[in-house]
Amino acid sequence: MNDAELLGRIARTLKEDVGPEVADEYARTQAYLGAVVLQKLARQLALAPAHDAARSADYAELADDLRALLPADAPARLAAALDAFDAARDADALAGLVGALHEAGTALAGETSDVLLARVRRTLRADLDRRLEIAR
Amino acid sequence: MNADCHEEAPLEPRILDYLRTRLPDARALALANVQRIAVGWSHETWLFDLDYEEGDEAHTLGLCLRRDPGNALLRELSDLGEQFRVLECLARTDLPAPKPYWYESDPAILGAPFLVMEKVPGTCPNPWGREGRAFYAEAAARGTLPASFTATLAQMHTLDWRAAGLEFLGEPAPGNGFARREIAKWRALIEAAEHTAEPVLTDLVCWLEGNAPPTDRVTLVHGAYRTGNLLVHEDRVSAVLDWELQVLGDPLYDVAYVLSDLNREGTPLLSNLVERDAFVRDYEAATGFAIDLDTCRYYDALYAMRSVAFWMSASGLYAAGRSEDIRLARTAWSVPVVLDQAARHLGY
Secondary structure (H helix, E strand, C coil): CHHHHHHHHHHHHHEEEEEEECHHHHHHHHHHHHHHHHHHHHHHHHHHHHHHHHHHHHHHHHHHHHHHCCCCCCCCCHHHHHHHHHHHHHHHHHHHHHHHHHHHHCCCCCCCCHHHHHHHHHHHHHHHHHHHHHHH | CCCCCCCCCCHHHHHHHHHHHHHHHHEEEEEEEEEEEECCCCEEEEEEEEEEEEEEEEEEEEEEEEEEECCCCCCCCCHHHHHHHHHHHCCCCCCCCCCEEEEEECCHHHHCCEEEECCCCEEEECCCCCCHHHHHHHHEEEEEEEHHHHHHHHHHHHHHHHHHHHHHCCCCCCCCHHHHHHHHHHHHHCCCCCCCCHHHHHHHHHHHHHCCCCCCCCCCEEECCCCCCCCECEEEEEEEEECCCEEEHHHHHHHHHHHHHHCCCCCCCCCEEEEEEHHHHHHHHCCCCCCCHHHHHHHHHHHHHHHHHHHHHHHHHCCCCCCCCCCCCCHHHHHHHHHHHHHHHHHC
8 A cells, every 4th residue: 555545545435434523513624624624635646656757857848948939139148037937947937937038028039928928838838737737 | 711821810700790871771691602712813703692681671682892903814905994984884874784782992891893783684604615515506497596696795895985974995996996996905015025036926916917997987895705704594695794905996807707707616606605707797787887807807816915925914814823724824835836827827
């Protein structure tokens, strides 16, 4: 029995055996919500290897694509944010990159800003969809 | 009354002792029909009747007591003192709201600051539960409550807030000052939650800042006007409740909340109660305001930011050990759901 299975079984016990036997409304709610949290943790644990691998691959591809799209005369802050994201490949750095993209906005020629943002958003959507597998 | 397990002494006798000080001419005080409402995650709330004698007459006063548990969600934004002050101002108007009696900031009395207000006749069916949805569906078919819902909102948006003394809530700067102020408020709450970075949230906030609409007018804004925050009695709104998010600002902020998909489930009826066309028609007729749907869509996105702030704050309270309520822990998984809504607002 792995960790995810253990959490799932405990969740089922809370929901099916403990909760229905509790008279107090607040305590009963706590039992049911405890079951919900454990179920989500179980699913999160089970999906973590696949999700982590997918995220790493997405971030690597994003960094490569943005490097190819970024004009040579892009604002320094935007270029620095891309370097930081390429180095860290985490949510913090990605948030910084998104902020820098918005800030660069009109400083980038034509539709470059929209193209870059659209590419980033593709990665953001993929990550959201993975998280929603657990959250919903 | 079930005393909070963390209380040093039972609450009921202390409430009676307090009420004796507030009603010095009353004799034979007794509490009846005591009920603790465990719905919200903010302040603790009790409903009860106070029976007493004064002179030769017997009296019964329906009361509602709200107490600050010290870890209430959003308490920094609207403490009980402000809520009491708002209710005092509203008592000068015709807007249906509970009459406020007393507010005490001294924690020595009942363990924490609290306020006592009128227990208004009515029920507040939960629109997210099966029974509540059925209640509102039946009310919708009769037509009276939907009209009352819209009329009460219009009344709120057309009351003279200056005459009522509500200017202490702070008038927003002209132009797009209202939207910018709301963004700043929710950003502060998000930063205080110390949540891990969320790139989608950064995307949303940047967009909100870059597209903030100007406000045509400033009115009292409730901030969470929907079924579930309204007492209903005899098919009419008997009181607007939950004065925790009120501001002075753009009435379309409330209108957007009413129009939002977030406040209805399995029905096209707004707030599970009101037909959309009827709401728009009746609201515009009652207020003289035109509903700008582009502005409402902007505020819908702003509500997504607000929801993120709520859920980050809630899960942050649990993570910091300031609450043991597992409902707060659960909200950690509400964050991606709201971020999904935000992303869809932005087109992805």
